[in-house]
Each structure stands twice: as C-alpha cells, then as structure tokens.
Amino acid sequence: MPGEDPLKAGQAVTGGHQDSAIRGRLTAMIHRVSPRGHFARLLASTALLIPFHNATARAQEAAVKANSVPIGTIEVIQLAVTIGVLGAALISAIVLIRERQRTATENGELRGRLADANAALQRSEALLNLRDQRVVVWPADNRKPDIVGSLPIETGSPEERAAFLAFGRWLMPRSAAALENAVAALREKGTSFDLVAETQAGAPLEIQGRKSAAHSIVRFVSLSEAHRNLARLKLEHQQVAAEHDTMLGLFDALKMPFWLRSTDGRLKWVNRAYWTAVEAPSRDAAVRDGREFLGSQARDAIASQHDQRPVFEQTLSTVIGGDRHVFSVTDFAGAGGSAGLAYDVSAADTVREEYERTVRSHADTLDQLNTAVAIFDADEKLRFHNQAFQKLWGLDTAFLHSTPDNALLLDRLRSEGKIAEQPEWRRWKENLLSAYRSVEPVEHWWHLPDGKTIRVVGNPQPKGGVTWVFENLTEKIDLESRYQTAVRVQGETLDNLAEGVAVFGPDGRLRLSNPAFATMWDLPNDAVQPGIHVSLIRDLCAVRTTDGPWAGFVAAVTGFDDERRNGHGQVTLQDGSTLRYAVIHLPNGQVMITFVDVTDSVNVERALKEKNDALLKSDQLKNDFVQHVSYELRSPLTNIIGFTELLSLPATGPLTTRQQEYLDHIGSSSSVLLTIVNDILDLATVDAGIMQLDISEVRVESTVAAAAELVADRLDEHAIRLGVDIAAAPKNFHGDETRVRQILYNLLSNAANYAPENSTIALSCRETAEGVEFSVHDDGPGMPPDVLDSVFRRFEPRVNGGRRRGAGLGLSIVKSFVELHGGTVRIETGENRGTTVICTFPAAPAGIRAAAE
Template identity: 65%
Template sequence: MLGLSPLIGEVPEPQGPEASSWRKARRFAGRALSSMIALSASIEGAAAQSVVNLPVIGQTTISTHGALQFAIFAGVMGAAFLCALGVIKLRARSLAEMSVLKGRVAELSSALSRSEALLNLRDQRIVVWPTGGDTPSVVGDLPAESGAPLERNAFLAFGRWLSAKSAAALERSLQALLDRGQSFDLVAETQSGTLLEVQGRRSALHSVLRFASYTSLQEEHARLKLELDQLRASHETLMRLLDQLDTPLWLRDQSGRLAWVNRAYAQAVEASEPSVAIQEGRELLPAASRDGLGQSGAVTQQSVSTVVRGERKVYEVTSVADGAGSAGIASDTSELEALRKEYESMVRSHADTLDKLTTAVATFDAEQKLKFYNQAFQQLWGLDTRFLDSQPENAILLDRLRSEGKLAEQPEWRRWKDQVLSVYRAVEPQEFWWHLPDGRTIRVIANPQPRGGITWVFENLTEKISLESRYNAIVKVQSETLDNLAEGVAVFGSDGRLRLSNPAFRRLWGIPDKFLEGDIHISLLKTACDPLANPSPWGDFVAAATGFDDERRDSHGQTELTNGTVLQWAIIYLPNGQTMLTFVDVTDSVQVERALKEKNEALEKADKLKNDFVQHVSYELRSPLTNIIGFTELLSLETTGPLTPRQREYVEHISSSSSILLTVVNDILDLATVDAGIMELDVREVPVAATVQAAVSLVEKRFAEHDISVEVDVSRAPSHFFADEHRVKQILYNLLSNAANYAPEGGRVTVSAWDSGDGVVFRVHDNGPGMAPEVLRTIFKRFESSNSGRRRGAGLGLAIVKSFVELHGGTVEIETGEGRGTAVICRFPFAPNGVRAAAE
C-alpha cells in the first residue's frame, strides 16, 4: 500500500493555468488511497476476531483472512492504476499548455522590442506617469534643432526650453490631465522657434505626455493653428476691451441686423444686457442715419443727433461695411460740440470786447496776414476798411503807413522794418516805442501766439505822458496845499514811520519842527503827545499804523486837549499800506453843539409838557362843551318848556357855535395826538360804499342850504378795504365840508372811489373857482384858511386829512385850476403796513 506514494510523488507538478487542476487531482487520489488503507485495516481486525474455514480447492486450503487480504490488495492496486493513468494524462496536457505559453511569451517579447524601438525614435519623446506614482519615465528623443534638453530633469522643466506662453499653457493642461484625466492637444513653441505637437492622454494605469516634431507641412499647419489660436485669443481680448469701452460699438450681419453690441450700446438703448438689445433689435441711431451707413465697401463718417436716456446727444458715427456685414462706432461729441459752440461764442465775445476797447489791437497769422483788427486800430491809423478786410501782409501794411506819412521816417527803412518783423521768429513778447509825425507817442507790444502769428497792441501814451507831467505839477500843488491847510495831516508808512506831515499837525499838537525831521517812528510821537490829551487817542493811532489786521477799516473820533482845544480825528487807510491821520479843530463847533443839546433838552421838556397837556386837558376841554351842547339840545325840546322866538334863535346860535367849537377842539386834539405819536388806528374791514354814503349824509343839510347837488360814483371801487373806519369818515367829512364851503350856489360836488390796483382812491371834486397858486402852497398848513369860501374856518380840515391819510400809509393830491374847480384825491393802501408820523 505504501508503494503508491512514491509513484504519485514522482509526477512533476505542472506550472501555469493547469496547476490548479493538477492540485485537485492529486488531492482526490490521496483521499482515495487513504480510504482504502483504512478499509484494509478494519477488515484485518475483523478477520482476527473470527476464523472461517473455507473449503479446500485443489489441495490448497485458503483461509478467510487471506481471502480478504487478497481482495483488498486487488482493489488497492486497481485504484492506484487508475490514478496513475489520470496523472499521466494530466501531465501530458500540462506539457502541451506550457509549450503554447512559451510561444506566447516569445511573441510578447518581440512586440515589446518593437514598441521600445518605436518609442526610441528621434522625432518624439514620451513622458509616462504611473497611477499613484510621482516619478515619471521619459523615453524617446527629439531633434537637436528643437532645443529640447536630453537630461530628464532639465526636460521636465518646461519653462526653461519652451516659450513662456507655451510653457504656461502646457503646465495648466498637464495639471488637468494628472488631476482629472482630461486629455489635451497643444502646439508648443520652443525658445528656438521650433513647433512641437503635444498630446496628453490617460489610461487605466498610466498618464502619458507625448512630444512629437512636425514635418514641414505639419509644421506649417501647426504654425497656422498657433497663429489662429493667437488671433482667437487676441480677438477675445479685443472684444472684451471693446465691451468695456464707454463708446457704443456694434456689428451687423449681411441683412443689416445687429449681431453684436457692447455694454455701452446696451446702456444707451436702455437694455439690461447686450443680448437683450440684440434680441429686441433696439437701434441707437434713427432710421435715416442708418440708411446712410450701410454702403458696402465704404467707410462713412457723419454727425448724428439722437435721444439717449431722455437727453439729446450728438454722436460722431464711423461705419465700415463689406459683403459680410458692417461695424460701427459712435463717439459722443455732445461735450465737444458744446465746447466748440462755447469756443466760437467766446471768440465772438472776445472779438466784440476787443472791438470796444480804446486800445488798438490787430492779429496776424503765421503767414503774416491780417486776420483781425478792432475799430480802435482802424481809427488809430485812419486806414480804409476795404484795405484791412483784404487781409494784407504785415510788411505791406507798414509800407502803406510809411507812404501815407503816418510813420516817422527812418534812416534805414528796410533794416528798421526787418527788425520789427523779426518778432515773428521770437518766443517772448517784444516792445517798441513809435513817435509818430503828428506828435503822438505809441507803445507797441508784439505778443507771439501759440499757433504762430503775432497779436499787435498799439497803446496811445500821448495823453498818459501828458497826464504824468500834469500829475507831477499837481503833486507840487498838493504839497503846497497841505502845507497851507488848517486841518492837520500826518501820513505813516507800513513800518510806522512818519512819511508826510503839514504845519497844522505840528501846530495842533505843539510838536517842534526839529522833532519831526527825518522819518520818526509813531511810538516816539505817542510818547510826546500822550500828556497833551486826556484820554489820549495815540494808542489807537499806533495800533492802526503798525497793526496787521486783515480788514482795515477807517475810523474817527474826538479828543479834548489839556488846553481846552477839541480835535476831531480820523484814521484813513491808504491803498499802498500807509495810514493817514487827520485832525480838525472843532472847538467852536463843539461849543455850539453843546448849546444846541441844551436847547434840544429844553424842547424835549416842552414837548413832554405838550403831551401831558394833550392827555390831561383833553377831557377838561371836551366835557364842558359836551355839557353845553347837551343842555342846548335839552332847551330846544318842547318838553322842557316853551321858548320865545328870540330865545329859540339864541339857543340855535349857542348850539351851532358849540358844535363848531367842539369840532375845532377835536381837530386840535387829534393833531396834537398825531404829533405826539400816541394815536393808534383801529384797523378793521371798512365797507367803501357805506362809508362814502355815511360821510355824505353828514353834510347833506349844508348842501341843501345852498342848493348843491351831490353825485356819488363807487361802481369801480372794491367792496371793502382795511383801515380805521372812523378816521376815513372824518377824512371824507372834512373834504365834503370843504367842498360845500367853496362850491357855488346851485353847484355840484362829485364823490367817487375806484380800485387803483394797489389800493383804494377817493376823489372829492367841486366846481368852484379853484385855488390860487399862493393858496395851494399853504393849503396843508395848520391854521391857514382862505377868505374865498362862505365860512371862514380854523384852517385845520385839510391838515387833518393829510395827517390821517399819511398815518394809513397813503398820499393826498390836489388838482385845481381856474375854471376847473378843485379835486382832492386821497390814495389808501388795501391794508396799512404800519403807523407813521403825519407831516405837519
């Protein structure tokens, strides 16, 4: 049984794919052999326990134990034989498979050799990164003229041998390949100018970067592709730049529709985005302007006016059109147009201003031709305007002035003229003095212009020179005048030193002449003059002459010297930083002023007494008269008792006289109240028509006594205005009473009122004889009465009218004349602004 193990163990174990099948067969044979050995052992044990006598066969006797052993041996040998046959077949199969594998390995080795040969070609180089590995493998080689380094690390430093732009693009694409497996194809340019094709690919196990050189055709194609990429990048950059410009730009297709616009265009047409402007076809320019910009193959420029965001804009539009479409740009020239108009207006204004100057001005261009002249230039030289308008050259103009005898003869005329015209080559202004044959002296200034040419300024200094001579004479006269003035004058410079003084100054302050010799400082004068006045003003004088105040204001004052002289002083600041002190002896005026003040105080006391009289006596005067009038009316009543005709006549005389006396007293008190300034108006709404009628009713009896008709016209008057109704009635009553006094028997009095636009006007007219001029001059004076009326009054009626009207802020006028009667016109404002004193 144990002899089978060496047989099984001698069978060689196959390699490769058949190894697993071989191991399974070997495990099966081992398990079968072990089972057979165990079965044999169990049978042998059973046989030892029982002995069975088997029959004898041919003289041979076989026991039961022997038979079992023989059977077991035969079974074991059969199983071993079968296992050996399986192992032999399996080995033969393994040998065949090994032969096939050896052929496959040979083919793969050949393929690997071919691949390495292909990878090591001189026109390409490959860099391989294993998955999860950091160190790449580099195989192959590139031509030497490409400039690619052979050493591995130097080759992988792309920025050292590729152009900066190509190296940056390769680094970005390679990082995307390694991180995300993103393939790419690039055209890289070396620093020597050679173009290389660069490909990046990703497999399951590797990342591959391949550099390949081009053939001449491929290189040209690659170079064109590189230029195309550059052009595309430049185009994108340019489009981004155009999109950021503040100037509207647009592109149109063949049909004339918008294909692209920038943001400035979208903002101009009030679109949220450029795409919205394109989709909605919003046009910036009017249709008529667009039609003129669509000619193929033409470049057009025109100025177009349109409305943008509610404002009128002027655009300078440039358009280029061809068969593929058109492009346009609109430059906002609104500000330029406004500046151009402002410049033209300024030039016209400048010309108008120069034309009004008394100084002669003429402008010549770079070609020495006359371009502008003012009227003073034409009047200075007396030239014909047609000649000047023909734009003569400067040299011709000088020759003409010489020929007409308007320029002084020069010993060398040509040399003198060349010297004058040399200013056209000068940079700085030049100045000349011309003495003309007619005795005038001209100061000539030649001012070069920035764009070439000269502006000539001719200043006639004849009068100035004459004025200077007269000025010098006047200075001498003024010096003599100052010396003989009674007013003291002293002038101090900005440094506080005395520049000028007259004898009156020295006399008023008692300063010796020797003390003022030289430019003495004002502080020394203060020391000398302080004891002479109390209080002394010299501290203020020193501060004014030596101070540094930003705002220098003149001041004045008065001081009294210890000798009783009163001086009125003034500090006057002169324009050149100097300070002038003036002193006037006003001793007599001060004494008169003091006397007047004393008299004024006495008058004020008298006025106060008058006011007190008005306030206290008013009641004392009116009360007795009121009692007299009241008792007179009581006596005239029938209920009091009968009166004889004579008594009734006396009572009527007493009543009328008392009324007249009360009226006079009231008028005097009213005027006194006005003069005292204590009268107050009771301003309220005054009905015009009712007030006029009420005033007329008060004098109807007097009109009826003399058969005088009264006409009232208030149709043009307002319904009311604001005033003191009682005073208005009193004014109208006085005017009507005055008219009743001067109107003839059977005459006519007209009362009218109307709206003047800013107030109310009342007019009372009588057809009497009118007033004489001497009466008209004193008509408003108090206690001035005329003897021409029926009744002689106190002469206060019109004075009260004038005072009350002016107290309302109005005016009084009188229209009179022989044969025209007399009309008194009173103008009232609609509402008085305040109370003001009435004129006496």
C-alpha cells in the first residue's frame, strides 16, 4: 500500500538513478536469458530498449494507480524480460522470413540451371549416340573407360565393350598397332592425334584423340563416301610411301651405284654406293654438287638412246678411286624422270682373263706330258693337242693346225697305215665317234701295226666335245713292278694289323696269315705255315672253344656251293675272351677269314644293357609314381579350389582385405598346380598309348581367339601385344579342337614368359602343301644350342631370360599333341633374334596315331 512505504512508492513512480540501475540490470538479464546472445546484445545496444523501459515504467505507474498495490522489482524484471524476448522473437522472425525468401530465389535459379544442364546433356547424348561415331572416355584415375555411341555394322566393329577395346581383333594389324601407340601417348603424355584406320572389313575410320583436364577421349567416326575415298587415298598413299621408302632402303643397301634423275636430267637421289664412288662426303652433297658417276660421253649416249626407247643397256667404263672400272649400265626413262643402275663387271672380265690364262697354263702343262692328249669341240674339230700326240702319230704341224675334224683325222691315220685296218671301217669309226653322244667316258684298245698297244679313252665334256687320251701300254712292266711293291706293302700291313687274318685257297690250304691270327687262337708257328690244310687248323682251334665255328669255316673253304655267301658271327673262347669273325669270299675263289678281339666291347655292351634295363625299370617306376601321385593330388586340389571359391562368395560372410588377398593367392596357386597335374596326366596318358583324339572340324579363327583370350591377362600384365595373322589360313581343318587350343595356349604362354615388355608376340596361321601351319614368334633372347637340344624334354624348366620358372611341361605337351595329330614341331631360334615355334598339322590326316611315340 502507498501508505505503508511511501518513499519506495515515490521512487518507483518518479524514476531517476534507480531507473537507470534497473535498466542496466534488465539488460544484463536479457543477455543471460536470451537463447540467441547476439540478438540480446543487439537489443541492449540499440534505442529499441528505451521504449520498452518507458513502457515498463508507465505500466508500473498505471498498476500502482489502479490497484494501489505496490509492484516489486522482481515483477518489473520479469515483465521486461518477457517484453524483450517478444521483441527478439519478432526480429528473428523478420530475419528468417528474409533468409527464406533469398533461399527460395536461389533454389529457383538452381532449378533453372539444372534444367538447362539436363537439356544440354540430353542433346550431347543424342549427338553421341548417332550410328556414325563412337567415343571412348578414360578417366584420370585409371578406371574402366566409358563407351558412348555406336558405329555402322558394315565397319565390322564389335558392339561388345571388351571386344571393341581389343583393337587388334577388328582393325588391320598396322592400324591397330598405330592406334595402340597413339592411345598410350595420349593417356601418358597428353599427345593428341588424328588417324585414319582401316578395319578388317575394309571400312576406313577417322580416329581423333584429345586430352582434357580429367579425361582422355578417343572418338571413332565413320566417314562419308567422299571422306572414305579420301581416307582410302590416304591409306594408299601411306602404303605407297612405305613401299617407296623400302625400295630406297634396298637401293641404298646395294653395293651397285644407283641414281634417280628429274625430267631435266639433274640428279634427284643417289644411294650410298654412288656417293661413295664419286667421293662425295654425303648423299646431299653429291646431289647438290651434281657429281656424275659416268662421263659426259656416256651420259650423252644414254640420253640419245632414250630418245628412241626408254631402256638403255650397255657396258661403259669410268674411273673410280684412280682405277678404271667397267660397268654394265641399265637406265630407264619414264614420264617423271629416269633411274639407272650400274653393275661392276670388272671382276668378271678379270675372271675371264684368269680363265684364259688358266686354259693356257693347262695347255702348257698337258704339252709337257708323255701321254698323248687331243681335245675336240662340239663340232668334232681339233682344238688342242700336245706334243706327245704329235710324236705318237707323226703328223705334220700344218695339218694339225688346220683344225681337222675327228673323222678326217682317223681317215688320215688309216691312209698312212698308222692304225690297223678294220673289217668294217665305217661301223668301227661310227662306234668310236659315238663318244660325242655319250655322257660317260668310253674306252677302246688299239693294236697298232708297229706292235704297240694303245689304250684310248674318250671323255665327253659338259659343253660338248670329247677329250681323247692315248695311253701307251708299253709302261705295263713299270706298272707290274709297282704292283709287286704294293703286294709287299700289303703284306707288311697285314702283319701289323691288330685283326687276325687268314686266307685259304680253293683247295683248302692256307695261303697267308698274320701274327695276330696265331696269337688269338694260340697256334704254334709251324701250324700257320702256308700250305697247311684248314682241317688241321680246325683241330688245333677246336680245343679252345666248346662250340666253335670252325666246322662252318671248313665247309665255306672246301665247299662247292653255287652261291658263295659271306658270313659273320661271334665266338667266346674258354679263357673268356670274345672274338668277332667274318668269312669273305674273294673274287679269285679264295676265302678270307678275319677275327677281331671284341672282349672289351662285349663287356661294355653287357654293362650298357644292364644299365639300360635298370633305366627302363626306373622310368616305369617314375611313370607309375607320377600317374599315382597325379591322381591322388587332383582330388584334394579340386576340394581346395572349390572351398576357395565358396569362401569368396558373399553369402559365406565378409572377408578382410588381407584375407581376400590370401584367398586369391590360394586360388591362383591351386589352379596352377591343378594345371600341372592335368598336364602330367595328359603326358602319362600319351605315354600309355591310350589317349584318343576327338577329331572334328577345327575352326581356326575361333580357336585362335579362344587361346588368345586365355593369355590376355598375362599379356596385359607385361604390356605385351599379340599380333594375329590368319589371313592365309583355312577356315577349318580336321583335328581335336580342345588339344589344338591347348597347344596354342602353351605356345603363347611360353612366348609371353620370354617376350620383353612392350613387345609384340606374333601368332600366324597359313595353309601349306603339308597341311596347316601355326607359328608363334617372340622377340626374346632366343635359345642357345645346348638348350635347344633339350627343349622338348619333360621336367626341365629353363629360365634363360624368362620371367618365371615353370614345371617344364609346356613344349613337351605341344610336341606330344602335335605328333598325335600326325604333325611335326620345329623351332627356329638364335641369340638376339627371338624364337619361333612352328607346328604343322595335316589338313585331313589319313591315320591318327593313338599315342605319341
């Protein structure tokens, strides 16, 4: 009540310092109570609080007047806080409304921009999905590329993603290789490119490669007819340019000077032999300076000849290095200029002169012989005779130098009585002159009127003509003495032979023997004297062997069989030594018996047989062990692979990254081991001779594609390209398609193991006269000869520059399966020139073997 505390009531109404204190406390309270401090601070720091404070004071005053009830400080504070909160809420609502309006405006703008972007995207997709282009986009993070659009069916490009990215399957080899290199340069270095490629269907494509900040883009465009013609012209130009470069490279490698001239006769291009011959420092210098290989007269003769006909062929001379040489020059003039080639024939002239000197030397040599020699040409004219010929027949020099024919010479000798008169002279002469039509030497014996005996030999010459040799047999005595000397030499030789030799006459008596014969049979000296009968020697030798061959020797020496057959055999003596004998019937009716001590050889042979038997048993044990172990391993390996695949399924449960890696290693290792076990079983089946081939039509293209697909991951791992050339291959042939695919897979795997990174493995197939030939070539280090000898042996893994070491069964399986088809395998290799394995299959085998030998 106002009467109770008038002082306080007056203070509340009139205001003053107390009001200011109240306003300060009210502001502090608003700071503490307000949920948003910045709005409270805003209210406290602005003039908006003043009306609220005035309103609070007026409210308090009105309340006092109306109710005459005093209002406490707490009520005033509560009322002020309430009013402040309401004001802050009002301001917040205003700010939120404005923020919402701004957000709605931005959302509207974003929706419009999104609609424009969607429309642009639809237009882009519509343009990209045309049937005349296809775009491949590689992201920068090496993810799988995106492919948009498609190409016409007539281009031959596949629609499937993986097949399309395998450019070598549907592009020509040269175009595929160029595109692979261009794509690699685009993705690695950002190098743009524009190419014209040709598909295997013969359709040209324009390929463009561009690099953006985040993508690598390659666009394939199917060209219009005009563009196709232009592209074909470009391809033909590239081929012509390549052939032009090849021809220039060939001409530059020739050791013969070659030149090209323009229509005005100036040099346009020369090869190395040309500018070396004209002593120019380089090709450009020779062309620039116009250094001529031939003289001016020779060039004028060539130009004059070209006015009449385009080809000039003549032998000309020129000076090279200070020496004169003779060249056979061929020059051709065309519409765009001329080309010439010079072949040095100085060596041929030298050889011709050397031949003439040799002929003269031979003539001089023959002229010094005591044997008469006369040479007649193909026309039967006398071309050469030595002094011995003239001396033998006593003919005058003028007649001989007149080159008489052979028939006239015979008539001259007959008329002068220097050869004996024949009963039928014409027939005798024709028989003698038949030597000109013979291919083998002919021999005649002439008994001259002066008592001489002449041996006449006519030797036909390859180019026609006959060389007659007249040998005077008065030298027979000298020959007989030589014969006796030879007999004595033969006797000394027989006496020093390690072989025992005994010769018996038709009467059964010993003609000769050597000491080795008596030593081998332990015979006394008086028992091997000439004239001893073979029966006595038989009795002496029979005691040294239980079942000796001497009864057969006696029958061979003393028998009267119409057919005399040689024989041989082996006999073992009682002292353990072994003799090998041979019975030889000589032309003069005698019989020669030879003996060779082969005791050491027999012992070695016996030891080798025992060792061979042991090796055969060991090999059989090995095969049995391999077959047993292989079958025992296959079952647990199959279980391991099955459980590994089961663990990899999502239904089994999640795996950690490391567990997944371990599981992948287990699966891959098990698959490799299962492959080895299967290979061992295949080889064991082949060795057992029970493998049967499923002969059917083998489609070459699909079989090659399947084998290439099997090794694609391994090739990509080392950036190795596979070039396939089956243009000359037949569409199919008879064989086991599964085994042929296995053969190609092993060949490609072996090549991938040795091929360098970023290289190309060439797989080709062609039809030959023998059948179908597959060849796989790699640019690896090649095989040395010692490795090549054992390359088809089993369980002999070879590294030799390869990346991994296998079980050594790949090429063994290849050889076994190819031979099962009745084919052959050969290897062409060498250091630093790679390795080529060539397998030849018969196109239609008549009889396929059941197992490889």
